[in-house]
């Protein structure tokens with residue numbers, strides 16, 4: 229039941245994109261030329277009243293949404309509204325933060341991610357993550373990519389897999405002659421692409437990206453964006469971004485979050501609006517969404 | 527097109543840039559700091575020069591080729607003490623390194639830092655590191671030598687010195703583990719690695735330089751220890767190399783101690799020569815530790 233996307237068309241449009249002005253958010257829209265239905269037929273993640281706590285502090289309250297297969301979903305919203313927190317709850321990375329707790333129901337292909345018999349290791353193998361700061365391992369480029377398949381005991385031809393992943397991450401040509409070199413010798417943009425290569429090497433089903441371009445220059449950003457378009461043929465991608473143009477350019481659906489201040493003065497993140505990117509950016513229902521995407525948000 | 531920027535010269539400052547010179551307090555304080563540093567360095571230098579000059583006549587291969595002798599001060603050497611030190615240090619390392627590194631990994635990577643148990647352990651390790659070595663000697667004598675009946679042997683000395691440096695090994699290993707950025711662990715776990723795989727394949731390799739530095743420094747503390755071994759009864763005259771873990775032994779600091787007790791001038795010179803050898807060994811170990819640290823400094 230895979231929604232196929234024409235990768236050629238995606239590539240074509242992403243190169244077209246660079247000629248269109250990037251400044252105008254609306255102008256960036258619809259570049260991947262795919263109709264996004266209002267409702268999601270092939271659900272990967274189902275969230276029902278998801279709440280995330282850090283100790284007593286409720287960072288995210290009552291998020292209900294669905295994430296569609298082979299779609300790129302963008303999370304946008306002001307700083308501190310809980311985008312990263314929610315993203316980390318998808319692959320149980322929040323388990324690593326002492327005191328963090330998830331309530332409500334979060335399902336992955338219908339399975340409760342937080343059921344007692346679920347192994348977080350198994351969850352994370354299927355749901356990969358790219359962090360805001362490139363976190364390459366202090367090892368060679370080759371070992372960085374080979375690490376995931378090795379720890380997961382995947383039976384593959386490692387040389388081929390490394391080449392394949394680096395090629396898909398648009399990094400192969402730049403590093404093919406020094407795979408033995410330390411990954412620390414790469415530039416920030418190259419490191420981020422290496423991290424993406426490392427992530428797809430374990431053949432995940434979903435890739436979560438938390439501001440993957442935050443530390444990149446426009447050229448590296450464009451490369452990573454092209455890469456996302458290309459990867460969306462096979463993967464489901466959820467991306468957190470502060471860049472409105474980026475959300476408009478790459479995503480199929482956009483979720484806008486904000487933080488409400490309760491009576492005690494505590495800020496809780498909540499989902500304001502979620503829908504196809506085109507409608508969020510051209511005809512938002514909520515005035516807060518409109519203010520935020522047009523840069524009028526406080 | 528070149529932009530023309532109006533270049534009106536900024537007005538000259540009203541006062542000159544001359545300061546009022548360093549206030550007296552500032553200068554005095556610098557001198558006090560310098561003097562304090564100098565005292566330590568000069569003292570050490572004098573000591574080293576004095577010992578070296580005194581021991582020079584006996585700093586010959588005979589020092590490590592010959593066995594100690596009471597009757598022949600002219601030909602006596604310290605071979606049994608040098609081999610004894612090597613044996614004892616080997617067992618010290620065998621005790622302190624595995625136990626120390628494993629406990630540090632447990633406390634840092636697997637334990638819950640907030641638990642009551644861990645806080646108690648933390649405080650105890652800090653305190654143990656400050657316990658005088660004599661106390662470890664008493665412990666070794668009562669428990670290892672007598673209760674376990676291991677007697678006055680290489681293994682007793684190794685276990686005792688191992689316990690002595692254990693807290694230092696734990697503390698320095700924990701520090702080097704803590705220096706590994708959290709996002710490397712998270713990167714590994716996010717790929718579906720288990721915590722054990724993450725620790726073994728990412729965190730520990732990244733921490734090895736720090737661990738090596740810390741453990742070498744810890745061992746260099748043990749190598750110069752005489753007090754606990756004296757309490758363990760290692761004062762007898764030994765003129766043979768250890769033959770195994772259950773062999774009797776002597777070590778360099780103990781040999782130095784024995785020689786300095788002897789009023790004959792030849793033994794005083796011999797002691798000085800052996801002190802120089804011990805110092806060279808210590809400096810070499812510290813140099814290796816510093817070298818490892820500098821070579822592998824990472825830019826995270």
Ligand SMILES: Nc1ncnc2c1ncn2[C@@H]1O[C@H](COP(=O)(O)OP(=O)(O)OP(=O)(O)O)[C@@H](O)[C@H]1O
Nearest residue numbers: 282287305306307308309310311312313314325497
């Ligand atoms: N490890 C943590 N422990 C306690 N509170 C946390 C932790 N991480 C985040 N928070 C809090 O949770 C709230 C949401 O943080 P989060 O990082 O998810 O926001 P965000 O939307 O990703 O912001 P940004 O856009 O700046 O990355 C914030 O109030 C933050 O202070």
Ligand SMILES: [Mg+2]
Nearest residue numbers: 311312313438
């Ligand atoms: Mg964030």
